[in-house]
Amino acid sequence: DIQMTQSPxxxxxxxxxxxxxxxxxxxxxxxxxxWYQQKPGKAPKLLIYKASSSLESGVPSRFSGSGYExxxxxxxxxxxxxxxxxYYCQQYQxxxxxxxxxxKVEIK
Amino acid sequence: EVQLVESGGVLVRPGGSLRLSCAASGFTFGGYWMSxxxxxxxxxxxxxANIKQDGSERFYVDSVKGRFTISRDNAQNSLYLxxxxxxxxxxxxxxxxxxxxxxxxxxxxxxxxxVTVSS
Numbered sequence: 601d602i603q604m605t606q607s608p609x610x611x612x613x614x615x616x617x618x619x620x621x622x623x624x625x626x627x628x629x630x631x632x633x634x635w636y637q638q639k640p641g642k643a644p645k646l647l648i649y650k651a652s653s654s655l656e657s658g659v660p661s662r663f664s665g666s667g668y669e670x671x672x673x674x675x676x677x678x679x680x681x682x683x684x685x686x687y688y689c690q691q692y693q694x695x696x697x698x699x700x701x702x703x704k705v706e707i708k
Numbered sequence: 709e710v711q712l713v714e715s716g717g718v719l720v721r722p723g724g725s726l727r728l729s730c731a732a733s734g735f736t737f738g739g740y741w742m743s744x745x746x747x748x749x750x751x752x753x754x755x756x757a758n759i760k761q762d763g764s765e766r767f768y769v770d771s772v773k774g775r776f777t778i779s780r781d782n783a784q785n786s787l788y789l790x791x792x793x794x795x796x797x798x799x800x801x802x803x804x805x806x807x808x809x810x811x812x813x814x815x816x817x818x819x820x821x822x823v824t825v826s827s
Contacts, residue, residue, distance in 0.1 A: 601770070632812060634812075634813035636753075636814075638753075642819075643817035643818065643820060644753065644803075644814070645817075646813065646814060649810075650810075655815070688752065688753055690753070690813060692811070692813050695767045696755055696767070696769035696770065697743075697758075699752055699754065699755065700752070701752050702752050702753075
């Protein structure tokens with residue numbers, strides 16, 4: 601199985617900051633990488649798919665993704681209070697699909 | 709509006725069995741791959757299994773192969789997960805998730821159903 605890692609595990613930033621989360625795969629996943637946001641007690645929400653594509657509606661434009669093969673980033677531009685959540689990456693290059701361990705984003 | 713509603717989560721003894729259901733609405737259920745994903749308390753997400761539109765293909769994570777069976781009834785717009793030989797490590801919230809057109813990632817999720825395995 602492809603193993604996913606994320607860094608940092610937790611980050612604390614102020615409203616208006618730009619923040620970046622890194623996701624690494626143990627082998628190439630091409631661009632088959634998605635990002636999700638999960639708030640406490642809620643189901644995950646899809647933010648980004650195919651490494652850098654975002655849903656047409658429901659995802660603020662401040663969320664962007666990049667990367668290819670083994671290294672990917674999720675950037676939140678101008679962090680907002682409602683962005684406090686845990687963020688997961690997920691590879692779907694091959695079965696079994698695997699998620700990263702998550703990055704908790706806190707607002708200072 | 710797409711809705712996925714899981715049910716069937718209860719407290720079960722180790723070694724027991726359980727069948728989870730997911731009722732889908734608001735989209736053409738039979739047109740999409742569907743998956744089950746779980747999350748142990750305070751832990752991350754684990755994809756468990758998925759099933760093709762017509763049920764002809766199913767894939768599982770190694771940790772549940774031979775114990776869990778995914779199935780679907782397109783006439784009833786329902787997804788199922790039969791879980792056997794449950795262990796305490798299976799304690800989790802179980803989510804039903806719809807895959808996108810291109811597959812492999814999930815654009816809609818249910819609210820989840822809690823399965824607790826304990827003696």
